[in-house]
Amino acid sequence: MYKYLLAFLLLSSAAQAQSVEFSKEQFSSNKDGLKAALKSIKLGDEWYQNDPPRYEQALPHYLEAQKFNSENAELNLKIGDCYLHSGFKPRALAYLQKAYQLNSGVDPRIHYLLGRGLHLNGKWQEATAEYKQATPATGTKNTAGFTQDIQKKIKECENGRKLEARPIRVFVDNAGPGVNSPYPDYGPVISADESVILFTSRRQGSTGGEKDPESGGFFEDIYQSVREGKSWGPARGLGETVNTAGHDATVGLSPDAQRLLVYVEDNGGDLNESNLRGAEWSKPRQLGSRINSKAHESSAAYTPDGRSLLFVSDKPGGLGGRDIYKIEIEGRGPAVNLGLTINTPYGEEGVFLHPDGKTMYFSSEGHNSMGGYDIFKSTYQNGQWSAPENLGWPINTPDDDVFFVISASGRHGYYSSFRDDGMGSKDIYQITFLGPEKPPVLSQEDQLLASRVQPVKETLLAPPVPVATAQVTILKGTVTDATSKQPLEATIDVIDNSRNENIASFRANAQSGRYLVSLPSGLNYGIVVRQEGYLFHSENFDLPAGAAYSEVVKDIQLQKLDVGVKVVLNNIFFDFDKATLRKESTGELERLQKLLAETPALRLEISGHTDNVGNAAYNKDLSQRRAKAVVDYLVTKGVTKDRLTFAGYGDTQPVAPNTTKAGRQQNRRTEFKVTGK
Template identity: 90%
Template sequence: MHKYLLAFLLLSTAAHAQSVEFSKDRFGNNKDGLKTALKEIKSGDEWYNSDPPRYEQALPHYLEAQKLNPENAELNLKIGDCYLHSGFKPRALAYLQKAYQLNSGVDPRIHYLLGRGLHLNGKWKEAMAEYKQAIPATGTKNTSAFTQDIQKKLKECENGQKLADKPTRVFIDNAGPGVNSPYPDYGPVISADESVILFTSRRQGSTGGEKDPESGGFFEDVYQSNREGESWSAARNLGETVNSAGHDATVGLAPDAQRMLVYVEDNGGDLNEANLRGATWAKPQRLGNRINSKAHESSAAYYPDGKSLLLVSDKPGGLGGRDIYKVEIDGRGPAVNLGPAINTPYGEEGVFLHPDGKTMYFSSEGHSSMGGYDIFKSTFENGKWSAPENLGWPINTPDDDVFFVISASGRHGYYSSFRDDGMGSKDIYQITFLGPEKPPVLSQEDQLLASRALPVKETLLAPPVPVATSQVTILKGTVTDAATKQPVEATIDVVDNSLNQTIASFRANAQSGRYLVSLPSGINYGIVVRQEGYLFHSENFDLPAGAAYSEVVKDIELKKLDVGVKVVLNNIFFDFDKASLRKESTGELTRLQALLTETPALRLEISGHTDNVGNAAYNKDLSQRRAKAVVDYLVGKGVSKDRLTFAGYGDTQPVAPNTTKGNRQKNRRTEFKVTGK
């Protein structure tokens, strides 16, 4: 009986708990404790009641006072309110509930604050109940805005409940000590192949070493880390060339990690661009007035061709808050708002464009957000952006989720978050997408003739679950001198062979010779590598629409113009089993014509080659006719006939064994050899 009586007494005490004041009656002889507590509360109130309130500065003082008296309703409410405005918002709930338990009338805002605390902890139904009891704070002039806010938060809870019931299958792992520190680390951007990550940090050791007087934390600096196996190398500060004594934050990185967008506080918030020169980033340069305005430009992302940006700005004329625009970097036209399919009456932020050039990720307070900013995905198809799709729980939370980026493969995403396994503050996390779960198969046998004593059975395989992959190919490698093996800072042109147009140009790294090119599916690409003093090198990638993600490593050796040097012309195409040139060959033929024009003494042998499939005599004749077709084209464009010869070698000069389909394709080629210069 005694234990039941004790439980009743405890419940009665809890139900009638009263707030304990900071007074002599509470502290008795502990005068020093009371003095310390009141001093801490006074210091906290100075920050809490400032304009604007400084919640993060007030919180440590309130927590010290709370150690001396945890039963004060007003103090618990202030602690909860401070946590609601911190990076650890879910911690607010326990303090707000304690404040309400001690004094249900502690503050007119209590039901709204309880709703926020429950909302941020994913307690959707309980949060909705509190929101429905919320009333405007004393002195609120615009009650209609408060009502709209409550309605929006109720809708967010409904969205959260639906999304949490069907979670996205992912692993979310801390990126580790190479990237993260005990200080805030956020805003990750990555190269398309995940070999490089740049991010913003407010850690000790920042450039200038000073702290922001408003926030109390160190000024932002840009850091870089490189992939080493399964982990990241120790991050390094990019130094005074990139980072100033003020705030510097990275917001965008080109797929090849050779160009970076940096946010600076100039002019209310502008975007600068830095280029990688060898192993060193050059000083960021301000982008033009069409990109930076008197408004706040907070985020941007490169298109794969490097010619345009997706831009976030709160410039006048938007749909509400910050909007996403598209703008050409070196063009003349104005930035174009993406319109109401993407932009809402609320805020949009943290835009990122996948290397496929058509899949956009961004954060929004609108659409089907479950609270604050959620990360959404939209695809550009048939001339318009698709309806944004919420990435779901647990990627998105009731708090702000922004600045998400994803690898070219679509396998890994990166963003920053406050989590229990963090290293002390906001950390960067890697998201691994697992794809849809394979449905269970309860029986894999179909009893076709069940009436028989020994039924005939057919084994049924579980239907395969499609794994979504990005429709993009990453071509990467190094460019070197064929003789010296030293890196060459060559230009890599990406050509649409069907249109004979150069759609993008990149540079190999001056120090390493490394390059990376992103090739969205659906185009017959010609890749042309050129550098003054060398013969051009060409590659062909014909990627049909819908081609799945792949990574191709291609090291390229550029050859100097010497007698006897051979160069394969990978972008010359013939009709099947014929010697008629296809129109996709025009670009390669034009480059060969330009080479002959620029070097008047140059003499070439054009040769055709086949694999060993079929009749040898026929193959030799076909290869000769194809070589002659190239010569005839060049002569028709004004090249002197006595500078050119042609030959067909059939299958007699293979460059690879004719044992695989890929090798046979290599052997079917057109090439030229320098015979004089």
């Protein structure tokens, strides 16, 4: 009985609520307060009624008037409408509900606006009910477009209800004060190993110090932070070579954090590229008319080899508002639209390609979005992109979720969001993916005779649930001079050994010597580090398809060409227990041949080495035959015999302990020694 009485009283209260007007009759005892409130409303209306409306500028004036009179239906509606067009959209609902309570006919759009407020607060069924009552405003010419919009939003609510019922297991944590400020911070891009983050901020102290007259906020600048332990260090601006007095925003970053894609407002919105030279970023250069057009190019991502670009544009001929395209940066062909599997009749935005080279993340207003832009994932398989998969709740929300990036390990993602624990405005957040839920621990007790003092108890521990990781290996470290230990801006070539093809080239940082190379699983890679005036250094990574994520730190010391210097040829391969060179050795042999051709006086000893497994005499003979095979190959390519000698040392010159598998592998090697120059 009590709950029915309470419901009746609430309904009666709602029925009796009336809008209180800003009039002398209502506020005869506070004329000064009324005058100030009316002035605030007038100032707000000037922005609200602007074409286009300036909601963010209007809102503070309306909120000031609200302090004087919170019971006016029209003012509550305007505040709610302003919040719907702000970064704090969920706050709109309370004001819209109050406006409707005070006057159900306050505005012809009220059911639509209530639907939006409920939708943005994840109240899926209530929002759907309001959308179904919404009607187009008087004078609306495109009623078909309005109906289509309503149907789409109802579908989004249904998507949201389903996705929220199956939340994914993640932690979402504020990235901290090193990155975030009381001003808007967004657009994070990261190096593959999460050691560096760059982002866009509209904070005080921007280059030029001016504010955008349209938004009222500071102009955008680009900032960089370096990881310090588990936290991000204090961010610093990139300087006036990159940041201008206008808007400069992050778009994409190469896996090694040496190349940065920058958005500028030229020509309607273009993409530029800046390169890291030592500790300074170069002045951004235009990417050219094959990528930039008179339309709006808003976001982009490098492929892992750095040779191609995925980018977003609303240029004519697309499938929707904005589409995702792919193009070879240094090629001549046109950009290729990724097609209907990815692009929809609505907008796509914020494209990012994982360092594995086959997993793409992007935002879309289409597919099964739960509202605005949602973040999706698609995988390149058998020559085509898979159907996009919504990343799910709570990463995606009813509001726009855009510009998501993820580490090479696949463990951490980054994006910007408005949340209650923010530092004052939009902040950058780190998402930690926890993987599938671990099954509960089962406890089984035997049902034995009651006369037993204690039952026999068996505890079955649930097996650990591994977190899915990306199929990519990160190779990183520093390149230095072997003698002086000074960093070198060496070139790192990535070779597909099976095809003897150079598939990517990178440079170590000129100041630090640091390098980072992303190696997607599925190939036998040769890594060649070279610098003019030094002998080349090679490494080998045979990564079968499906190989799990790993990070390898390899500091490389390049040696100058001096008598007595030894270099291991890590990309020379033989058939098992034979001295037959495999075809994957071709690239390494050609590099050795080139070295001899460029240095006519150079003389080398080619040597073979084994581990200590097996008969020592046999190992020595096998190692000698393998060294001779290399010499024979070089002679067939025109190198004279008097410049080459060969030797087999078997297991007599180990470079690592033979007590481990890794050590024995290092000892099984072919190398050369400079005997004359």
